[in-house]
Amino acid sequence: MRSTPQLFSKALFKQNLHRFWPVLVAYLLFVLISSFAMVMSYKYQEIITSEMFMRNVFSLSEILVIVVAFFSIAIAVAVYSYIHNSIATAMYNTLPYTRKTVFLSNFLSGFFMLMVPLLVLFLLLIGIGINFNCLNILGLLKWLFIFTSVSLLLYSAAVIIGMLTGSIIAHIAFFGVANFLLIGLETLIDYFLSEYLYGYVSTGLSTTSLIAKATPIIYTSSLSHNSQTQNDWALWIIYLLLGLFLTWLALKLYQKRKMENTGDVIAIRQLNPIFKYGFTFCCSLTFGLMLISIFSLRSNFFLSLIMLLLSGMMGYFVAEMLLKKSYRVLNTYKGFLVYALLLILVSISIYNDWYGYASRMPEIDKVEAVVFSNDGLSYYAMNNLQADKNRVFLDEIPKLPDSLAVTYGNPIDKELSLSGNYRYVYRNAENLTPEEMTLLWSVIPGIYMEDKSIADIYQLHTYLSTNVKDIRNKYRSRDNSEWYLQQELDYLYYNIRIIYRFEDGEVKNYSFPILMPKQKTDKLDIDIYNQLASIAGSKERRSKKIAAIDLAPENIRNIVFNQHINHYMEIYPDKFKSVAVPITEAIGDIEIAPEDYAEFLDALKADYSSMSDEEMLTLSHHNWGYVRFYIENLHLPTNNKYRDRRFGIDINYYYKNTIEFLKNHGYIDDETYDIIKEYTKFVSE
Numbered sequence: 001m002r003s004t005p006q007l008f009s010k011a012l013f014k015q016n017l018h019r020f021w022p023v024l025v026a027y028l029l030f031v032l033i034s035s036f037a038m039v040m041s042y043k044y045q046e047i048i049t050s051e052m053f054m055r056n057v058f059s060l061s062e063i064l065v066i067v068v069a070f071f072s073i074a075i076a077v078a079v080y081s082y083i084h085n086s087i088a089t090a091m092y093n094t095l096p097y098t099r100k101t102v103f104l105s106n107f108l109s110g111f112f113m114l115m116v117p118l119l120v121l122f123l124l125l126i127g128i129g130i131n132f133n134c135l136n137i138l139g140l141l142k143w144l145f146i147f148t149s150v151s152l153l154l155y156s157a158a159v160i161i162g163m164l165t166g167s168i169i170a171h172i173a174f175f176g177v178a179n180f181l182l183i184g185l186e187t188l189i190d191y192f193l194s195e196y197l198y199g200y201v202s203t204g205l206s207t208t209s210l211i212a213k214a215t216p217i218i219y220t221s222s223l224s225h226n227s228q229t230q231n232d233w234a235l236w237i238i239y240l241l242l243g244l245f246l247t248w249l250a251l252k253l254y255q256k257r258k259m260e261n262t263g264d265v266i267a268i269r270q271l272n273p274i275f276k277y278g279f280t281f282c283c284s285l286t287f288g289l290m291l292i293s294i295f296s297l298r299s300n301f302f303l304s305l306i307m308l309l310l311s312g313m314m315g316y317f318v319a320e321m322l323l324k325k326s327y328r329v330l331n332t333y334k335g336f337l338v339y340a341l342l343l344i345l346v347s348i349s350i351y352n353d354w355y356g357y358a359s360r361m362p363e364i365d366k367v368e369a370v371v372f373s374n375d376g377l378s379y380y381a382m383n384n385l386q387a388d389k390n391r392v393f394l395d396e397i398p399k400l401p402d403s404l405a406v407t408y409g410n411p412i413d414k415e416l417s418l419s420g421n422y423r424y425v426y427r428n429a430e431n432l433t434p435e436e437m438t439l440l441w442s443v444i445p446g447i448y449m450e451d452k453s454i455a456d457i458y459q460l461h462t463y464l465s466t467n468v469k470d471i472r473n474k475y476r477s478r479d480n481s482e483w484y485l486q487q488e489l490d491y492l493y494y495n496i497r498i499i500y501r502f503e504d505g506e507v508k509n510y511s512f513p514i515l516m517p518k519q520k521t522d523k524l525d526i527d528i529y530n531q532l533a534s535i536a537g538s539k540e541r542r543s544k545k546i547a548a549i550d551l552a553p554e555n556i557r558n559i560v561f562n563q564h565i566n567h568y569m570e571i572y573p574d575k576f577k578s579v580a581v582p583i584t585e586a587i588g589d590i591e592i593a594p595e596d597y598a599e600f601l602d603a604l605k606a607d608y609s610s611m612s613d614e615e616m617l618t619l620s621h622h623n624w625g626y627v628r629f630y631i632e633n634l635h636l637p638t639n640n641k642y643r644d645r646r647f648g649i650d651i652n653y654y655y656k657n658t659i660e661f662l663k664n665h666g667y668i669d670d671e672t673y674d675i676i677k678e679y680t681k682f683v684s685e
Contacts, residue, residue: 009097012105020078027071027117034060035124050136053129057143058230061223069154069217071114073175076158077168079110084168086262103254107159114151149236150220152243160250163257166264179217186211188285195298197350198472199358201509265322276319280339283315284308299480301351309340358468362500362508364458369441370448371499372457374532375620384444385501387437391430398548398647401439409642426641445544453540460531461498464512470524478515490518494532537613545608549601558630559592559600561667590667603661615654624676625651653680
């Protein structure tokens with residue numbers, strides 16, 4: 001009677017441990033160093049809470065996931081090194097085991113070496129928690145589950161990649177590429193579209209995006225600074241299940257693997273076209289975009305396309321050489337011709353926007369709020385618009401509403417720092433309630449909520465969308481060094497950004513870069529400029545600007561003014577021949593006297609009220625001064641993180657009331673005043 005073949009061999013398991021124990025020891029050494037570092041960090045702290053303990057544990061994630069990835073490929077290469085050598089493969093095939101037994105024995109021995117250090121670290125962390133009376137066993141179990149899932153996924157990925165190639169070097173290289181392939185392609189494609197698809201809105205890099213979640217190393221590293229990631233149970237379970245699936249798939253590939261493919265870059269011939277054209281495409285983007293950047297060809301689409309094709313051609317023939325193990329590959333050019341035609345077609349379609357990307361329009365009926373800017377968006381704009389889903393940074397808000405300042409500014413706990421002093425712990429401003437989010441929007445000038453403002457923005461957007469072809473062609477014809485020289489640097493650039501937030505929480509993002517000469521004669525330029533000015537000078541924007549500086553004088557600790565008008569004298573020396581160099585430039589910061597605070601604020605408010613729409617449009621241009629406000633909100637508790645605030649305002653030549661105040665009260669001298677007047681004439685020409 002035929003015996004049932006065994007699924008696992010203790011002999012192979014022990015043999016791998018005996019041969020590759022240095023890898024296990026190296027991993028254990030890292031674990032011991034990490035735990036020792038944590039103990040030393042706690043040595044001088046009297047009180048350590050369980051929350052502090054778990055924050056420190058998860059703070060290791062950024063380094064630990066890299067270590068897990070490194071040892072995953074190191075162990076996989078070690079235990080399956082024989083499949084890359086024909087003699088060793090033949091020897092293994094003579095063993096009295098089935099391929100399934102050999103694979104599972106090697107896989108489990110490798111995974112054992114990967115998990116033992118992790119379990120040792122888990123036990124050490126339990127010991128540290130007990131010793132310092134800060135143990136959080138549920139938190140540690142969650143941490144262990146997360147890193148078990150990640151370890152299985154990365155290790156199984158390293159194993160299956162080994163099944164796809166017959167070369168150790170390719171095995172290591174492919175593992176590195178695979179771990180960052182999606183996020184790398186996203187970055188390259190995003191850059192290409194940003195340069196050649198007019199109106200494209202860059203996705204940017206985010207540790208919570210779908211691409212980041214599909215890149216375990218990136219997403220797991222975010223555990224160190226993103227508490228929401230820790231509770232993403234669905235994803236960690238998916239990682240675990242995906243690791244099991246890749247293990248099963250690797251087993252099937254191993255059972256069907258052909259010995260004669262040992263040494264090939266791709267061991268499964270059916271995958272050769274995928275490797276060849278994938279490698280070609282990656283080379284086109286990577287090296288093509290590098291050449292475009294080096295030679296500054298961004299504004300020349302034809303030459304940019306040539307760079308992409310040349311880089312792709314290099315990648316295509318290199319891939320053929322690797323697959324055929326020969327330099328004689330020129331006769332395979334037909335495959336590249338097909339690729340080149342597709343690349344040209346896709347590139348032209350993107351450049352000319354055959355898809356109507358820039359002309360798309362949203363439904364205005366259910367718009368809740370709009371972020372609008374004519375000079376790009378702040379880093380926090382999207383977070384503020386989605387404050388019910390993201391973390392917001394309230395430190396950036398000049399005059400924070402008291403309810404938000406109390407909720408997120410009063411401490412909820414305190415902990416002992418390494419210096420021996422207590423440090424307050426505050427609630428993160430994230431996932432705000434609808435009421436809190438609306439209140440936040442009401443004090444941010446770049447967010448529009450009033451019907452009139454939203455209608456004006458939508459009207460401009462409709463105009464841009466309707467005329468997008470002409471606008472795009474004008475922008476591209478002007479966006480070159482020759483046009484800039486013709487304008488003698490006297491031109492207007494607007495990076496129009498519009499983000500709609502709808503009642504269901506959805507957001508839609510739009511972008512329109514605009515270039516126009518300062519002396520506008522084209523109807524298209526004039527219409528766009530007038531609508532931009534109307535939005536910039538809207539009642540809602542003016543009122544928010546005024547509200548931000550509506551400060552009680554008793555809460556003002558200091559107001560410091562600094563002017564840098566000499567900077568413009570150096571840039572445009574011919575324009576200032578008739579005026580003397582201001583002596584106040586050497587003084588540096590000028591403090592506004594406390595008795596002048598109220599009058600100074602009134603001057604700023606008067607400027608925001610009296611400026612024309614066109615002047616409001618230039619608030620961020622031609623700034624010659626800067627005002628810093630240092631505030632102490634006396635009505636807030638002394639331990640409130642928002643009690644002490646500071647913010648600044650740029651001052652340009654349209655702040656007429658402010659300029660007159662500074663001169664009349666002796667804060668700027670006559671020479672500086674004359675230069676400002678002279679500069680005003682110059683920029684107004």
